[in-house]
Every structure is written in C-alpha cells, then in structure tokens.
Amino acid sequence: MRLVFADHEPHLKPNPRRDHMSGVPELSYSTLDRHGGRVLAPGQVMRTAGQSAPVGTIYRYDRLLVDESVIHDSETREQLEKAIRPTGMLMESQAARSIVPGQGSYRVPVLSNHGDQAAVDAWSLLQRLRTMNDETSLSGEILDKVRLEHLMICSKGNPGVSGGEPPVADSRAFGLGRIPVDMVNPMPSRKQLDRRLRVAVLDTGVPNRHPAFDVSDRTEDEDTFVVVDHAFQAKLGEHSDSPAAPLDDPWEGPVHEPTLIGEVASHYGHGTFMAGLLRQISPDVQLYSLRVVHNDGLAYEHEVIAALHHVADQVEAVRRGDSEAFGVDMVVLAMGYVDESPDDQPGGWIGEAVHRLAGLGIPVVAAAGNQSSDRPFYPAAFAAHSQVENAAPVLSVGALNPNRHIAMFSNEGPWVSCYATGAGLVSTYPCEAKGSRMPDRRAKSSILNRHRESHDPDDFSSGFAVWSGTSFAAPLAAAFLLNAITDLGVTEVDDAIQASARAHEALKRLKSR
Structure with a gap:
C-alpha cells in the first residue's frame, strides 16, 4: 500500500459541459423518505429568473440552515417569517437549537404547510424569497444567511x-x-506511550x-x-x-x-x-x-x-x-x-x-x-x-x-x-x-456437528x-x-x-x- 500524490496543487476547474446530475448518488425512495430527503434535479425544479440553473444535489426538503444571528434578533426573524408566510409555508424554529452552543452559527427551522397554498419544499421557498418584490422582500444580507441543508453520503x-x-x-x-x-x-501490538x-x-x-x-x-x-x-x-x-x-x-x-x-x-x-x-x-x-x-x-x-x-x-x-x-x-x-x-x-x-x-x-x-x-x-x-x-x-x-x-x-x-x-x-x-x-448450498456434515455450506x-x-x-x-x-x-x-x-x-x-x- 502506498500514497500517491497529485503532481499539482489542488484547484477548482470549472467544467461548463458537465452533466448537471454528475456526482449525485443514487438513493432509493425509501432511504430518501427516511430522512426527509429530495433530489434537486435542475430540469424539474423552480429556479430564480436571471440566475444560472442549479446543478444536482440532495437536500432535506422541510429543513433550512439559518444563521443564528437571524434567529436571535427578533426584528430580523420577524422579517424572515413575514417573507415566508405568503408562500404558504411556516417556519417553526422554536424547537431547533444549536448542538454546540456558541459555535454552531446556524439553526434548523422546520417548514410546514399553512393551508393548501403550497407544498413544503425548501428549494422552492428559497427561490421565491429571492424573487419577491414587495414590502416583504428580504435584503441580500439576510438571504445569504438562509440556505439548504444537504444530506451527506x-x-x-x-x-x-x-x-x-x-x-x-x-x-x-x-x-x-x-x-x-x-x-x-494478528493485529500489530501497541506500544506503551x-x-x-x-x-x-x-x-x-x-x-x-x-x-x-x-x-x-x-x-x-x-x-x-x-x-x-x-x-x-x-x-x-x-x-x-x-x-x-x-x-x-x-x-x-x-x-x-x-x-x-x-x-x-x-x-x-x-x-x-x-x-x-x-x-x-x-x-x-x-x-x-x-x-x-x-x-x-x-x-x-x-x-x-x-x-x-x-x-x-x-x-x-x-x-x-x-x-x-x-x-x-x-x-x-x-x-x-x-x-x-x-x-x-x-x-x-x-x-x-x-x-x-x-x-x-x-x-x-x-x-x-x-x-x-x-x-x-x-x-x-x-x-x-x-x-x-x-x-x-x-x-x-x-x-x-x-x-x-x-x-x-x-x-x-x-x-x-x-x-x-x-x-x-x-x-x-x-x-x-x-x-x-x-x-447457495447447505448440507449436514456426516462427521462433525455442523453444516457444510458455500460462502455465506x-x-x-x-x-x-x-x-x-x-x-x-x-x-x-x-x-x-x-x-x-x-x-x-x-x-x-x-x-x-x-x-x-x-x-x-x-x-x-x-x-x-
């Protein structure tokens, strides 16, 4: 076994011809449902006018990551909730708390239906928030603090x-x-250190x-x-x-x-x-x-x-x-x-x-x-x-x-x-x-008190x-x-x-x- 290093410093290289679903793992419907997950397929989702089409990912459709500064500031939080309300969704963040106090810098608000106005979907909500042009519109500073939560594989x-x-x-x-x-x-021995x-x-x-x-x-x-x-x-x-x-x-x-x-x-x-x-x-x-x-x-x-x-x-x-x-x-x-x-x-x-x-x-x-x-x-x-x-x-x-x-x-x-x-x-x-x-095959041993079988x-x-x-x-x-x-x-x-x-x-x- 050995370690082989790249002959260059790691860097990001844009690939405009990339398949938009490249890199998205294939998961069963039951696995996605178990975690409230949804696949973001660029051709099947709402997108913000004038913005580049997204590329594929997997996200939690009824959750958002929101900076704690938004949640803790009552005025900013009220602005966010007011902007969400016309979409037919509600943000229920009171039950979500940081696991590591002071360092998480995020909360996980739960989204739910409000009547029959809209299906719950975090991606659609984010696109609507970005295209609103009325008194409920959010500033870019606040929008940058509201993001999808990804499912990691x-x-x-x-x-x-x-x-x-x-x-x-x-x-x-x-x-x-x-x-x-x-x-x-055998496993190698451990030294006393x-x-x-x-x-x-x-x-x-x-x-x-x-x-x-x-x-x-x-x-x-x-x-x-x-x-x-x-x-x-x-x-x-x-x-x-x-x-x-x-x-x-x-x-x-x-x-x-x-x-x-x-x-x-x-x-x-x-x-x-x-x-x-x-x-x-x-x-x-x-x-x-x-x-x-x-x-x-x-x-x-x-x-x-x-x-x-x-x-x-x-x-x-x-x-x-x-x-x-x-x-x-x-x-x-x-x-x-x-x-x-x-x-x-x-x-x-x-x-x-x-x-x-x-x-x-x-x-x-x-x-x-x-x-x-x-x-x-x-x-x-x-x-x-x-x-x-x-x-x-x-x-x-x-x-x-x-x-x-x-x-x-x-x-x-x-x-x-x-x-x-x-x-x-x-x-x-x-x-x-x-x-x-x-x-594949199993039979009783004629000599020992155990079975004969192919590899289990x-x-x-x-x-x-x-x-x-x-x-x-x-x-x-x-x-x-x-x-x-x-x-x-x-x-x-x-x-x-x-x-x-x-x-x-x-x-x-x-x-x-």
Missing part, C-alpha cells in the same frame, strides 16, 4: 446500486461489495466489543484504542429533528434497516472498518469516534458541522489548559455532498468548520467520493480552497485499486490531493452482523470483511500521515502554528518518498 461501496451492494460475481461492478472474510495475520497522537473519526461509530480493539468513554480516561463520547451522542440525540432513529448512542446499530428483507444495512460496519484500517497501519494512535452517520450512509449537514465544531472546541480548550478537554491531532471524514451552486462554490457553514480546524493546526483528511465524477465533493474539495496563513493541510483522498490504478468508482479531478488503496481492503467488521442472505454472503461473525470505497482510502492516507508525524518525534505542540508546521513537514516527507 458516506463514500463506500459501489455507485449506481441505489444503496445496495453489487453482486460479488458481477465483473462489471465498479467496486467489490462487502463480503465476510477471516483475518490470518505517555502521549499518543489522536485522530477523530466522524462516521457510523464502532461496536462496544470487538476482538481487534478495546473501547472506552472519554470520561474514563483509559488508554484504549477507541474512545467514544456518550455526552456528545446524548446531545445529538436530544436535538434530533429527523424521522430516522436518533444517533444518541456511540455504538453502531441497529444491524438492519427497518424493512422486511432483513439484509445487513448498507453502511452498517462502516466506522468499524475505518477503525480497523487505522489499527492495522497506525496502531499506536488513539481513535476518537463520533457517530454522525446513519446505517444507510446518510448524515445531516448540521450534525456534521456540530461535530466538527465540537472537536475544534476541545482542541482550543486543551490549549487553554483545560484538563477535562479531549483534543485531537487529526480529523478523518468519509462523507460528503455535491453543491447545487453551478460554480461548485458551496455556501453555508461546513467550510467554516473545516477551515477552523485547519486554522487550529489540525489536518482534515476527507474521502473524495465514489460517484465516478470529477465534480467537487465537499468537504474533501475544500483541499482546493485557499487557507488562512499557517493553517494545516486539508487532504482530499481518492481510491486506488490494488494494482495502483485509480479505482473506477473513485471521483477524481484537479481538486483531489492524493490517492490511497481503497479497493479490496480487509479490515474489522462487527461480529454481530448477520443478514437474511443465505448460502452476510454472516460476519469472523469480525472481518473485504470492502471498497474512498471512505477507506481516507483513513489509510490519514494513517500514513500520522506515522510520518510520529517519525518526526514531535508529539507535543503548544499552539496552532506548531501543530500546522508539524503536519506540513510530515506531509513534505511523505511526498518525497
């Missing part, structure tokens, strides 16, 4: 399969589907028990490989505004989606697989697991933003001398979205959260996406955006096949920083995962699996960078400048190998 598996797995035997499949395997090699590098992984979580690693809560102050945060998860659950099950527990689950089929959920085990890759390549680090992704692979933009600010708050608290804080040295993200802006320049607050971490000297390593597209996939594509002075790097990571060629499913483009192996990887998987798919495609009791995706290239790239930082011998840093310099020096050494 985890970057695993195979594109074009509507949330399912490709047939393992189908040679035409872009990626190799998740299948159970056994691990022959006074100070470990710590990496935050924002994903589907990890099981509370797995033979490959131990787990504890951050309040227990134990030197386990995985540390979870019950307090953060409880807060996330408390403020949940979704019809889907709240992410109020750090452990992955349930195993199956709420259907009658009984198959293992499409992204169940995703966070465990990422954790296992880090455990294999960089065993002496500590993983801080925050669960922000549902088991069907979807995450809400505002919850991801909240988790990023939560991590940044902890870093700042550590540097102020707070002994209770839990700082990190790196952040890994495997989810993202394509923005509706025709110039691929996203608005909103997720960029602010990523840039805040980089400004604190914390590298952010993000998966480039699995849509076989060159369209910028955010937050990975923030690697192509300019950073403040002395900021740590933001890396966007595409996937390689084992033969070092770019995987067919991987996104690529001038905004991708580097590529790591992301196809046919072996890593940890929750042992309790067992689905309804059966072996979804019995993961071995605790390991083969899987593919840029989701898994990202933690590998992060592990290489963590190991390079370790080789520098600089485990303690006092401020953002030192932390950023350490990250850039480690990255420079990786590129020179």
